[in-house]
Amino acid sequence: xxxxxxxxADDKQLPPSPQILPKLLTILQGGEGTSWEIVxxxxxxxxxxxxxxxxSNSAFYGFSEPCDDLETAISRIGLRELYKLxxxxxxxxxxxxxxxxxxxxxxxxxxxxxxxxxxxxxLATKLGENPSExxxxxxxxxxxxxxxxxxxxxxxxxxxxxxxxxxxxxNQAEQEVLGFNHAQLSQALLEKWKFPQVISEAVGFQYDPxxxxxxxxxxxxxxxxxxxxxxxxxxxxxxxxWALDVLPETFEKLSLSETLLHSILLDVHEKIDSVKSQLxxxxx
Amino acid sequence: xxxxxxxxxxxxxxxxxxxxxxxxSNNTSVVLSTYALGSCxxxxxxxxxxxxxxxxxxxxxxSRLSVEKAKKQPSMFADTGVKVFMDSLAELGVDLQRTxxxxxxxxSVISQNTENNVFKIGERNVVAxxxxxxDYQARIxxxxxxxxxxxxxxxxxxxxxxxxxxxxxxxxxxLQ
Numbered sequence: 047x048x049x050x051x052x053x054x055a056d057d058k059q060l061p062p063s064p065q066i067l068p069k070l071l072t073i074l075q076g077g078e079g080t081s082w083e084i085v086x087x088x089x090x091x092x093x094x095x096x097x098x099x100x101x102s103n104s105a106f107y108g109f110s111e112p113c114d115d116l117e118t119a120i121s122r123i124g125l126r127e128l129y130k131l132x133x134x135x136x137x138x139x140x141x142x143x144x145x146x147x148x149x150x151x152x153x154x155x156x157x158x159x160x161x162x163x164x165x166x167x168x169l170a171t172k173l174g175e176n177p178s179e180x181x182x183x184x185x186x187x188x189x190x191x192x193x194x195x196x197x198x199x200x201x202x203x204x205x206x207x208x209x210x211x212x213x214x215x216x217n218q219a220e221q222e223v224l225g226f227n228h229a230q231l232s233q234a235l236l237e238k239w240k241f242p243q244v245i246s247e248a249v250g251f252q253y254d255p256x257x258x259x260x261x262x263x264x265x266x267x268x269x270x271x272x273x274x275x276x277x278x279x280x281x282x283x284x285x286x287x288w289a290l291d292v293l294p295e296t297f298e299k300l301s302l303s304e305t306l307l308h309s310i311l312l313d314v315h316e317k318i319d320s321v322k323s324q325l326x327x328x329x330x
Numbered sequence: 331x332x333x334x335x336x337x338x339x340x341x342x343x344x345x346x347x348x349x350x351x352x353x354x355s356n357n358t359s360v361v362l363s364t365y366a367l368g369s370c371x372x373x374x375x376x377x378x379x380x381x382x383x384x385x386x387x388x389x390x391x392x393s394r395l396s397v398e399k400a401k402k403q404p405s406m407f408a409d410t411g412v413k414v415f416m417d418s419l420a421e422l423g424v425d426l427q428r429t430x431x432x433x434x435x436x437x438s439v440i441s442q443n444t445e446n447n448v449f450k451i452g453e454r455n456v457v458a459x460x461x462x463x464x465d466y467q468a469r470i471x472x473x474x475x476x477x478x479x480x481x482x483x484x485x486x487x488x489x490x491x492x493x494x495x496x497x498x499x500x501x502x503x504x505l506q
């Protein structure tokens with residue numbers, strides 16, 4: 047049976063590191079950076095630059111004059127919006143392919159990641175947390191699935207056999223069959239890529255936030271709930287759509303009411319709807 | 331030419347019904363589809379005499395949550411959604427006496443916490459759909475509800491056949 051350490055040691059099996067994201071996040075949070083530094087960071091990736099420009103020129107922002115350089119794009123849409131856009135583009139490269147062992151077609155895991163990112167952003171706004179950090183947690187919460195798809199073969203069928211037989215959530219079935227689950231693998235990968243602890247730990251403990259450290263606990267609870275919200279609005283495709291559990295203390299931990307939860311469902315659905323057509327038109 | 335496809339099948343047009351949306355039609359060359367029914371519920375209607383049918387895909391059980399949203403997008407909720415769906419079917423001349431209904435969806439989490447009803451929204455959506463349909467004395471011929479899989483529905487208006495697709499396979503149901 048392969049271990050997380052063995053998987054991480056084989057770089058050929060891993061997706062390319064999204065180095066730009068933690069760097070951008072640091073600039074965004076610390077206010078230490080300038081648009082010039084961000085432009086320099088993004089410029090090394092021409093495809094990324096082209097997609098950022100296409101998006102900032104899209105009808106979504108409603109500017110009459112098109113812009114053809116990053117500096118102008120940043121001044122128009124703002125740093126936070128730029129970060130979200132770069133996150134969407136980078137995450138498509140990381141999780142945009144078909145993920146056969148979870149029965150996810152091309153683009154479906156990315157769709158789920160975007161949905162969770164918006165869930166986290168909206169939850170952050172309601173709960174007074176940093177929206178960019180939370181957005182990143184949602185965006186990268188399932189990166190481990192693509193790695194499992196690369197490294198684990200037929201053995202993975204036993205995970206779904208176990209879910210059907212024992213009616214247990216996906217993370218538990220993975221633990222029993224593989225010795226680890228995709229959230230733990232995601233955490234290890236994000237740590238290797240030097241993402242902030244709050245992000246990697248929230249991802250790692252998304253299925254059981256009770257184990258997270260006090261510093262990261264709230265974010266893990268938020269991600270725990272975001273998985274359910276994404277499923278509730280139809281954005282958790284694949285064989286394991288509903289093979290998840292929600293701990294009863296989630297409401298209490300996040301001080302949420304049922305009514306607020308339902309209204310968050312509506313907000314997230316509306317947000318995704320508004321962005322979806324623009325993603326297509328900007329060819330992101 | 332027994333067994334050869336009908337001309338209309340070559341031109342079959344797909345109309346996709348999104349979350350919080352509904353569509354009705356009397357065009358027999360049309361297939362109505364709705365994707366990713368998770369805890370949401372899909373209500374399908376078919377009047378076999380004049381080949382009129384429709385699909386409603388709602389997300390939440392009760393419109394009292396947001397009166398404003400319910401006004402803007404009534405199909406988002408079971409109560410207001412079933413009403414606009416029925417009104418739209420009636421506009422196409424559907425006779426409820428001879429119309430068959432089918433409901434699907436209402437998936438829930440695999441929870442070991444049985445008291446955890448807040449998150450079993452799928453079950454509540456199913457209850458709300460049945461209650462709203464009962465107000466119209468609508469005949470629910472069949473259902474495919476609960477479980478922990480997303481579902482996709484296709485209604486072929488020419489035949490009244492529904493395909494219910496899940497990751498584990500396809501089920502065929504006739505509303506004739």
